[in-house]
Amino acid sequence: MSTNGHSAQPEQLDVLVVGAGFGGAYQLYKLRKAGFSVKVFEAGSNLGGTWYWNCYPGARVDSDFHIYQFALEELWKDWEWTEHYPGQKELANYFAYVDKKLDLSRDISFDTRVTAAHFDTTTDRWVVSTEAGRIVHPRFLVLCTGIGSKPLSPDIKGLDTFQGATHHTALWPQGGFDLAGKRVGVIGTGASGVQLIQETAPVASHLTVFQRTPNFALPMRQKKIDSATQTRMKAEVYPILLRRREQTFAGFHYEFTPRNLSDLTPEGRYLTFDDLWTRGGFHFWLGSFLDILTDENANAEAYAFWRKKVLERVHDPEMQRKLAPEVAPHPFGVKRPCLEQQYYEVYNQPNVDLIDLQQNPIAEITPKGVKTADSVEHELDVLVLATGFDAVTGGITQIDIRGTDGTLIREKWGKSLSTYLGMTTANFPNMFFLYGPHGPTAFCNGPTCVELQGDWIIDCITHLREKKYTRIEPIKAAEDAWVEQVNAIFSVGLWDRSNSWYIGANVPGKPRQSLNFTGGVPLYFRLCRESAEGGYTGFALSGTEGTDGPTDSESA
Incomplete structure (x- = not known):
């Protein structure tokens, strides 16, 4: 044995999976079933991915219960949800159920953070190292x-001097943290901020919200789900709903209205908007008119309707101005709206203050709290950083991953993001990623994305085994063409009119570009299938099992 407690001879595997959320769990189950030797390394202490780490008060999914789960009948037939939009604790229980049913943990190393992965061109294998020295x-x-696996903390003067408790929503204490009776400050009003704010306001002695940009939050319409309803759904529509995910833009069971806003009369437009609003969830965003995300006039009308609905719920004119300004700070829907339950009513409470950072920015953090530009010191017991993530790419680039020429992936993508099919990148052979850069990621229900991409990856690895290839990597020309296509589709929309994490604008120094495929799930997976059906066009397949290294490359 080596001094670090691991075997002196590195373990040989067919596949190593990094991460044990929906994607990692699915890969493990399906790859193991296909006969591959596979292990999962997970930095957390349990299954769940985002639902392990994000355990802050109010953490909740924004997809309907019946599609936010694995589409495997052996799982859904015996599982029952309690709410239409399950909370973090219920999702953690779901992963425990999945683990027991599929016996996943026996092949997962928890509390194991991958720090480096270098490709060995002499063996066509990756050399992967962990924080504890395992190879x-x-x-x-x-x-x-x-x-979202790389939390982003703000660069604010004096942040480390605050003498109260400081917690990032993505790194919340696993045992919980009681906010009742405390003076709480929350920086950020993205999804995690909105969820935590509406849970905290009723119990905190005082809540101060520091808002940079208002969130165009939509009504969740939360409700309890009874056993009889689910029994009927499983017998009648579950398989249909789960198959339907592949057919809609965002992997939900509903789709954009197949009309443009201009096709209807003003009365027809209003009634359609009102119906979508009443349905709740993302219907008003991803079930709306086709041109909402591409036409400025249509978008402005959607914002005006949204604003009218919000103003009805907020009493104070100054609060109305901050939360729903007359002139939209960016087009509706080009930054991710979140779902809320009583978020706007919070600002009618006397114990809640809202600081508009556009007009009154934070000057510094002091030992006692937050001092704003007007020299007012907001004294706090707890400071919550709801400041989001280095999203989509950050979870990958934070690892020391080096390809065939020794280039770090963070260096390659630091100049300009480039992938092929949103699952591979040139000069990094035998490496796949899912629910990540240039996939439909941010615009797709999570389980939908990881299962569809996951099946493609598993089929690809199985094909290589059958053909006895040891290496696959995208051809640079195919990668360049994919990037061009991603950018061309992106340019049709209004996405670049905001400083969102969709385009990396929330991270200082990160290139401003499309991080996602914005053409929708059906188009994305048609393009992926076309490559596979063509023998993996756009890829070079090489090497032969049993040799010490690769043979001459050949295009598939």
């Missing part, structure tokens, strides 16, 4: 690090 040599590396 494994997988043939294939599958990164399931997710959309």
Whole structure:
């Protein structure tokens, strides 16, 4: 044995999966079933990915219960949800159920953070190292690090001097943290901020919200789900709903209205908007008119309707101005709206203050609290950083991953993001990633994305085994063409009119570009299938099992 407690001879694997959320769990189950030797390394202490780490008060999914789960009948037939939009604790229980049913943990190393992965061109294997010094040599590396696994903390003067408790929503204490009776400050009003704010306001002695940009939040319409309803759904529509995910833009069971706003009369437009609003969830965003995200006039009308609905719920004119300004700070829907339950009513409470950072920015953090530009010191017991993530790419680039020429992936993508099919990148052979850069990621229901991409990856690795290839990597020309296509589709929309994490604008120094495929799920997976059906066009397949290294490359 070596001094670090691991075998002196590195473990040889067919596949190493990094991350044990939806994506990692699915890869493990399906790859193991296909006969591959596979292990999962997970930095957390349990399954769940984002639902392990994000355990702050109010954490909740924004997809309907019946599609936010694995589409495997052996799982859904015996599982029952309690709410239409399940909370973090219920999702953690779901992962425990999945683990027991599929016996996943026996092949997962928890509390194991991958720090480096270097490709060995002499063996066509990855050399993967962990924080604790464990080394494994997988043939294939599958990164399931997710959309938000690198929390982003603000660079604010004096942040380390605050004498109260400071917690990032994505790194919340696993045992919980009681906010009742405390003076709480929350920086950020993205999804995690909105969820935490509406849970905290009723129990905090005082809540101060520091808002940079108002969130165009939509009504969740939360409700309890009874056993009889689910029994009927499983017998009648579950398989249909789960198959339907592949057919809609965002992997939900509903789709954009197949009309433009201008096709209807003003009365027809209003009634359609009102119906979508009443349905709740993302219907008003992703079930609305086709031109909402591409036409400025249509978008402005959607914002005006949204604003009218919000103003009805907020009493104070100054609060109305901050939360729903007359002139939209950016087009509706080009920054991710979140779902809320009583978020706007919070600002009618006398114990809640809202600081508009556009007019009154934070000057510094002091030992007692937050001092704003007007020299007012907001004294706090707890400071919550709801400041989001280095999203989509950050979970991958935070690892020391080096390709065939020794280039770090963070250096390659630091100049300009480039992938092929949103699952691979040139000069990094035998490496796949899902629910990540240039996939439909931010615009797709999570389980939908990881299962569809996951099946493509598993089929690809199976094809290589059958053909006895040891190496696959995208051709640079195919990668360049994919990037061009991603950018061309992106340019049609209004996405670039905001400083959102969709385009990396929330991270200082990060290139401003499309991080996602914005053409929708059906188009994305048609393009992926076309490559596979053509023998993996756009890829170079090489090497032969049993040799010491690769043979001459050949295009598939």
